[in-house]
Amino acid sequence: MKPLALFAFLVLVPSPAYSSEMVEVPAGEFEMGNNADRYALPKKTLRLGAFSIDRFEVTNKEFQQQFSNHSFWKGSGAHPVTNITWDQAKTYCEQVGKRLPTEEEWEKSARGTDARLYPWGNEPLHKKPHPFYSGIIKRKVGLNKKDTSPYGVRDMAGSVWEWTESGKNGEKVARGGLWNHHLDYEYGKTFDRNLIAPSERFIFLGFRCAKSEN
Amino acid sequence: MRQIGKLTRRIFLQGGLATVALLLWNGFRGPTKAWAADPFSGTDFVGKTREGKHSSFYINFWKPMRRINPETWTLKISGLCETSKTFTLGELRALPMRSQSSRLKCVECWSARAEWGGFSPKELEPMVRPHASAQGVVFHCGDEYKEYLPLEALHQDRVLLAHTMNGAPLSDAHGFPLRLIAPAKYGYKNPKAILEMEYVDEQQVGTWSKIGPYSPDGTILPGWDHPLEYGKEARRIPGGEITY
Numbered sequence: 001m002k003p004l005a006l007f008a009f010l011v012l013v014p015s016p017a018y019s020s021e022m023v024e025v026p027a028g029e030f031e032m033g034n035n036a037d038r039y040a041l042p043k044k045t046l047r048l049g050a051f052s053i054d055r056f057e058v059t060n061k062e063f064q065q066q067f068s069n070h071s072f073w074k075g076s077g078a079h080p081v082t083n084i085t086w087d088q089a090k091t092y093c094e095q096v097g098k099r100l101p102t103e104e105e106w107e108k109s110a111r112g113t114d115a116r117l118y119p120w121g122n123e124p125l126h127k128k129p130h131p132f133y134s135g136i137i138k139r140k141v142g143l144n145k146k147d148t149s150p151y152g153v154r155d156m157a158g159s160v161w162e163w164t165e166s167g168k169n170g171e172k173v174a175r176g177g178l179w180n181h182h183l184d185y186e187y188g189k190t191f192d193r194n195l196i197a198p199s200e201r202f203i204f205l206g207f208r209c210a211k212s213e214n
Numbered sequence: 215m216r217q218i219g220k221l222t223r224r225i226f227l228q229g230g231l232a233t234v235a236l237l238l239w240n241g242f243r244g245p246t247k248a249w250a251a252d253p254f255s256g257t258d259f260v261g262k263t264r265e266g267k268h269s270s271f272y273i274n275f276w277k278p279m280r281r282i283n284p285e286t287w288t289l290k291i292s293g294l295c296e297t298s299k300t301f302t303l304g305e306l307r308a309l310p311m312r313s314q315s316s317r318l319k320c321v322e323c324w325s326a327r328a329e330w331g332g333f334s335p336k337e338l339e340p341m342v343r344p345h346a347s348a349q350g351v352v353f354h355c356g357d358e359y360k361e362y363l364p365l366e367a368l369h370q371d372r373v374l375l376a377h378t379m380n381g382a383p384l385s386d387a388h389g390f391p392l393r394l395i396a397p398a399k400y401g402y403k404n405p406k407a408i409l410e411m412e413y414v415d416e417q418q419v420g421t422w423s424k425i426g427p428y429s430p431d432g433t434i435l436p437g438w439d440h441p442l443e444y445g446k447e448a449r450r451i452p453g454g455e456i457t458y
Contacts, residue, residue, distance in 0.1 A: 135429020136429060187436060
């Protein structure tokens with residue numbers, strides 16, 4: 001694609017309503033955690049009821065539709081919204097009739113029922129997630145089609161980290177991974193997790209929503 | 215009369231020659247004593263080193279620079295503010311001081327912790343009155359390094375313009391007389407040996423982000439850290455300020 005055409009495609013094409021699209025994850029057992037990684041939860045088999053989860057992370061444009069004072073750079077409407085607190089993420093989900101996913105739901109959505117290390121399988125992708133750059137460059141959600149979980153959920157290894165409903169000792173669990181040269185997907189496994197104070201806001205931290213199936 | 219903070223070609227060459235001479239001298243003294251001190255010890259210059267006492271807290275500089283004279287140094291505040299002003303070190307030391315323990319995390323993976331003392335950048339604002347259009351500050355440093363931080367980042371509670379380290383005035387190597395401490399940002403967003411703070415109305419790209427593949431934002435990302443005081447043993451970090 002020629003540079004001008006690429007620019008027009010990235011900037012001028014209107015962003016679809018990504019977060020309105022949800023993926024159903026059926027009820028059943030899955031393997032959670034990993035005993036080989038001391039930072040992960042211990043391995044265990046869990047059974048979850050059916051739930052739905054956003055296929056994509058919530059974008060700047062979608063967030064602005066709920067919070068009109070949210071501003072973003074021109075051309076970044078389809079980038080994942082970041083620099084928001086846990087309360088803001090939770091409020092957004094509730095305003096659109098959803099909720100934040102639990103840590104367990106997030107992990108099942110990413111790794112399916114075969115305990116895979118990455119959403120696409122057990123091997124890191126050959127192509128580096130973010131070559132020749134140390135730092136975060138946000139891109140349109142869902143851009144990397146290979147970063148797709150067994151249920152079709154996108155950007156669970158790359159893109160940005162995501163708030164979840166779960167927490168411990170006053171902190172909230174964030175899940176996910178980054179596009180980052182230094183990390184090379186090594187810190188984007190399906191069981192990787194972080195604890196972050198809910199009042200914090202970071203450029204690398206966004207969210208997606210979930211919904212119980214009744 | 216030497217020029218404070220201005221690195222001329224002659225000074226650069228003099229510093230380079232002095233460094234080479236010191237390295238050669240240390241080499242002649244043999245391997246045991248060769249690295250007992252950093253190469254800048256006893257010289258009129260400071261620069262990047264990981265030797266001697268700095269093996270427990272590495273030193274990075276953009277370029278070797280002549281040590282700053284405390285008697286003639288002033289901090290210049292310029293750009294988009296009502297009152298451009300200069301402050302002496304004594305005036306800055308008289309500002310309400312607080313101290314905090316925080317870790318400096320380098321984008322090159324290492325980190326080290328210290329007790330920093332100084333004042334919030336917000337303390338300067340009533341005296342210089344930045345324009346409403348000011349979005350951030352460009353820091354101009356003695357080693358010709360430049361770095362930009364938005365006002366929002368400078369207003370964070372844990373951000374400090376530090377003039378002491380571990381209870382003593384900042385050493386030349388650690389950025390005497392004044393440096394920024396922004397614990398949620400990588401070291402390259404913590405400029406040292408500050409000469410001037412310039413209020414500007416748009417984001418600018420600092421020296422390190424211009425010459426390397428480094429994010430202008432500089433927030434510490436989730437990943438790994440190799441703290442020097444723990445033998446560089448790899449530790450997982452969640453991003454933002456490191457708390458251990």
